[in-house]
Amino acid sequence: MMTTPWLLLSFAVPLLGFYVPISCPHSKRCQRALLSNNDVSLYCNASGAQWYYYFLQDGTNWSIHPLSVSNIEAMSEGSILIRSPLPSQSGLYSCRDQKDIQVVQYEIDFQDISTLHITHRDLGQKPLQNETLSLGSKEIIFTRWEPWQDCNRCGEPGEHKRLGYCYIQEPLGNSVPCLLYLGNARLWSSRMRPEMQIEACHVQCETSNTKNITFDIAFDNFELSEESGSAWLTCFLGSIYRPIIWEANSKSLTWQGQLSGQDLSTVLDPATGGRRLQVFRPAIYKCFVHQELVARFNPRPHREKARQQRETGEAWKGKTSYSLLKGLKLLLVGTMLSLLGMLLKLFCPSRSKRRKQVLLVK
Numbered sequence: 001m002m003t004t005p006w007l008l009l010s011f012a013v014p015l016l017g018f019y020v021p022i023s024c025p026h027s028k029r030c031q032r033a034l035l036s037n038n039d040v041s042l043y044c045n046a047s048g049a050q051w052y053y054y055f056l057q058d059g060t061n062w063s064i065h066p067l068s069v070s071n072i073e074a075m076s077e078g079s080i081l082i083r084s085p086l087p088s089q090s091g092l093y094s095c096r097d098q099k100d101i102q103v104v105q106y107e108i109d110f111q112d113i114s115t116l117h118i119t120h121r122d123l124g125q126k127p128l129q130n131e132t133l134s135l136g137s138k139e140i141i142f143t144r145w146e147p148w149q150d151c152n153r154c155g156e157p158g159e160h161k162r163l164g165y166c167y168i169q170e171p172l173g174n175s176v177p178c179l180l181y182l183g184n185a186r187l188w189s190s191r192m193r194p195e196m197q198i199e200a201c202h203v204q205c206e207t208s209n210t211k212n213i214t215f216d217i218a219f220d221n222f223e224l225s226e227e228s229g230s231a232w233l234t235c236f237l238g239s240i241y242r243p244i245i246w247e248a249n250s251k252s253l254t255w256q257g258q259l260s261g262q263d264l265s266t267v268l269d270p271a272t273g274g275r276r277l278q279v280f281r282p283a284i285y286k287c288f289v290h291q292e293l294v295a296r297f298n299p300r301p302h303r304e305k306a307r308q309q310r311e312t313g314e315a316w317k318g319k320t321s322y323s324l325l326k327g328l329k330l331l332l333v334g335t336m337l338s339l340l341g342m343l344l345k346l347f348c349p350s351r352s353k354r355r356k357q358v359l360l361v362k
């Protein structure tokens, strides 16, 4: 009886994810660099679409069972969602329609997030420098930067980030994402890393930006684990590809604080661009995406500890049913959220267009 809401919750929560929509023009060569470990969706405008994958590292044949890969799911209208893509899933993604005609083909380099090189301009940290691929060759390895993302807060000092991908410039002048260039050639350079650069920013709040899409979700049931004494919080609608900011007891958590070693009470997870936050003590944590409050967390000490501290077991029982009620509430909010998300996508084409533009990797 007691497990039911949590069972349902585990289905509801993944719906809250945000997947960066990637799209490529019809029947044109389309090479993209993206990051591993961060969800993306590949767009294909074909009903009854079939997808075929060719993973470069395997050097095997096309995978002919389109959805046989466990972290790839079919979405509405022929698109697919790739959850936490692995670097080894770099390769070709071909979408074919019912008549087996190719609609679109993506060539994707999922660059290894575990090698991400992070620098903060205001700390004087320098991005990686250009290098030649190997002695005597004319290929240059360099970082191709995306535009800066929007400032993560307004009216007060904030930060923004930009992502940079490893590219190789061929002697003839074309630039190609590193792994797509090297294919399964076992050439490797320590320069082959994606980058994230951060700097301070300060923008005015737009007065026109009055619409409140605020989802204030209280997670009263989060617990700091007994062993590590910490908890991981996830900013559901956040993504490394979008501006995120966390607050602890209304104080901003900055990359500058973290990278300079000043802020030791929390850890922004670099591999998710700060979508996940590790916390070590109870506080009110809030996360904002595109300057809108998305979630509020209120982690407590571990329940065993809490119980030891408490005099009677009765008080705890009351709390449990309270948490379950909260769980049900969250489930409802979650479902509404995903519906709202879909509606938003339908009715705010300009926003999603802007997002796509930001992601354009030439």
Ligand SMILES: *[C@@H]1O[C@H](CO)[C@@H](O)[C@H](O)[C@H]1NC(C)=O
Pocket: 045
């Ligand atoms: C999707 O395909 C249909 C039919 O081929 C076409 O009418 C429509 O414009 C396409 N939509 C997009 C966004 O490309």
Ligand SMILES: *[C@@H]1O[C@H](CO)[C@@H](O)[C@H](O)[C@H]1NC(C)=O
Pocket: 059, 060, 061
């Ligand atoms: C690839 O396909 C060809 C022909 O369909 C087959 O002969 C070959 O064994 C396959 N190779 C692998 C690695 O599956």
Ligand SMILES: *[C@@H]1O[C@H](CO)[C@@H](O)[C@H](O)[C@H]1NC(C)=O
Pocket: 130, 140, 141, 142, 169
């Ligand atoms: C690095 O290489 C790229 C591609 O050739 C070039 O556009 C860029 O200017 C180079 N940067 C530096 C600092 O040399």
Ligand SMILES: *[C@@H]1O[C@H](CO)[C@@H](O)[C@H](O)[C@H]1NC(C)=O
Pocket: 212, 214
């Ligand atoms: C927007 O949010 C603020 C505080 O978060 C609240 O005071 C205001 O009433 C909200 N406006 C609307 C239109 O919901």
